[in-house]
Each structure stands twice: as structure tokens, then as C-alpha cells.
Amino acid sequence: MRNIISLISGFIFSLGLIISQMINPEKVQGFLDVFGSWDVSLMFVMGAAVGINLVLFPVIIKRGPCLNDHFTLSLSSKVDLNLLLGSILFGVGWGVSGICPGPALVNLVKFDSKMVLFVSSMFFGMLVFSKQNFFKENI
Amino acid sequence: MSQFVNQLIGGIVIGISSSMMLYFLGRITGISGICANILNLKFKDNDWRIFFILGLILGGFFMKYFNPSYFNFEIKGSAFQMIFAGLLVGFGTRLGSGCTSGRGVCGIPRLSKRSIIATLIFMFSGIVTVTLMRLI
Numbered sequence: 001m002r003n004i005i006s007l008i009s010g011f012i013f014s015l016g017l018i019i020s021q022m023i024n025p026e027k028v029q030g031f032l033d034v035f036g037s038w039d040v041s042l043m044f045v046m047g048a049a050v051g052i053n054l055v056l057f058p059v060i061i062k063r064g065p066c067l068n069d070h071f072t073l074s075l076s077s078k079v080d081l082n083l084l085l086g087s088i089l090f091g092v093g094w095g096v097s098g099i100c101p102g103p104a105l106v107n108l109v110k111f112d113s114k115m116v117l118f119v120s121s122m123f124f125g126m127l128v129f130s131k132q133n134f135f136k137e138n139i
Numbered sequence: 140m141s142q143f144v145n146q147l148i149g150g151i152v153i154g155i156s157s158s159m160m161l162y163f164l165g166r167i168t169g170i171s172g173i174c175a176n177i178l179n180l181k182f183k184d185n186d187w188r189i190f191f192i193l194g195l196i197l198g199g200f201f202m203k204y205f206n207p208s209y210f211n212f213e214i215k216g217s218a219f220q221m222i223f224a225g226l227l228v229g230f231g232t233r234l235g236s237g238c239t240s241g242r243g244v245c246g247i248p249r250l251s252k253r254s255i256i257a258t259l260i261f262m263f264s265g266i267v268t269v270t271l272m273r274l275i
Contacts, residue, residue, distance in 0.1 A: 005159065005160075009157075009159045009160050010194020010196075012156040012159070012194075014195045015198050015202060017149065017153065018210075020146045020149020021209070023209075025212070025214060026213075027212075033266075033273060041142070041146050043146075044150060045149050046150065048153075049157070056154070057158065067165075068166075072166050073249070077251070079253060082235065082236075083253055084235075087237075090227065092224075093224040094261060095266070095272070097221060099224065101170040105192060114218060118221040118224065120225070121222045121226045125225060126230070127229075128226075130179065
């Protein structure tokens, strides 16, 4: 049952990314081009998604998860160097390509070799992180 | 507002999907985390992650088949840019433990301090990057 729900949620999430054009790198870069020809439209995607969750999350958290005996939530509030540095690096990659992880996976259906390059590099970057000891993951 | 209808609908749909994940599985929909854990084959509770990614890709095929105009855009970045950006996105999301979905869509509504700060930083760093690229 959990797997069916995950499949459906992934499917719906994907439709949201596509309809809103979050999957379009040019649109994303236009959204980040605040000091140039700013395309404000993607602000409404984040705004609507956050708005829905702001209403639903507190209700859900009060009622408890339906198919699990506990929530898996990070309760840490420590702002450390990893968080800052990681977010900076991610932002640079996001700006250079206009692609973040969700849209990267959805765009694989374009069968474009550049998307395959992006996704394999992304997984490789994650693998490099898990193999190094200099920075420890902090959740 | 009418020109933003697709964005609003898309955002609502994304919100509903991530609320479903929290309600049924008790999980945050963090796509970078889902990807990274799939790489880690030792991890036991991975089925739901694989099914979520499968759903993402099936959704792509579904829309590409029924409304291909949504995919009418080119990937303009060079191959080098794709590799460079992919590496930074992969490594950076692990180091900062989160991307747009986990930090922005799910973390901000939880009023998590770490998520709000992370979102502000990657937005800022994305804005600086695009601005610099436009200048060069």
C-alpha cells in the first residue's frame, strides 16, 4: 500500500512540475534573473505549494501518519557550515543549469543526452559525498 | 493572474502530493534525499523511494504522450555545463541535506529554521550565478 501511495504521489508531483513549467530550465533561469528580465511566474509555484502545505501539514502532524507508526522528520535547528556551504553549491548548480533534482528526473523522458549527463553527474556528486570523510552529513 | 494559472495549479498539485506523502507515509518529500538513499543499497526501507521516482518518470511519460507541448523547450546549456551543474547539485544537496522540494516545498511550511535559511541561501546563490552568467 505504501508503495502504491508513493507511486501515485510521484506521478502527481511530476504533473505539477510539468504543468507549472518548473521542468523548463530557461523558465527557471528567468526566475533567478531578478536583476535582468525577471520572470516572476515560478514564484507562484512555490507560493501555492507552500500555501497548501502550510494549511495541511499541521492537521496531518496532529492526526499522525496513516500507514506508518511514526513521522520521519528532522527536528534539528542547528545552522552549521555544511548547511550554508551545501546550499550555496546547490544554488550555483541550479543557476548554471536551471535544473534541480525533481525536474532532472522528469526530464529524462525527453531522451536528451544532456539530461542524461546531468542526472548521472548528479548521482555521481551524491556518491562522492557519501564516500568522503571531510564533510559529515548532518540531518 | 490568468497568465500564472498553470503555475498555481502546478504548485497546488505539488503541495497535495507532498501532503499525501506526509499523511500516509509520515515522510518529507525530499527528492535529493530520495535519490541519495537509493544509491545507498544497504538502506533497507527503500521500496517507497523507488516507487516515488518511478511515479515521477511515469508522470513525465504520461504528459509527454497526452500533451507534448509542455516539453517544447530545449536544454540550452553545454555538455560541460550539465556535468559541472550536475556534480554541484548532487554534492551540494547532500552537504546541505536538501533541495527545492525538501527544503522549500516541505521545510518552509514546517517553519523549520534550517529549511528557511537553506532555501534563502540557494535562491540567493542561484540569483547571483544567473546574474553573473548574464554579464559574461
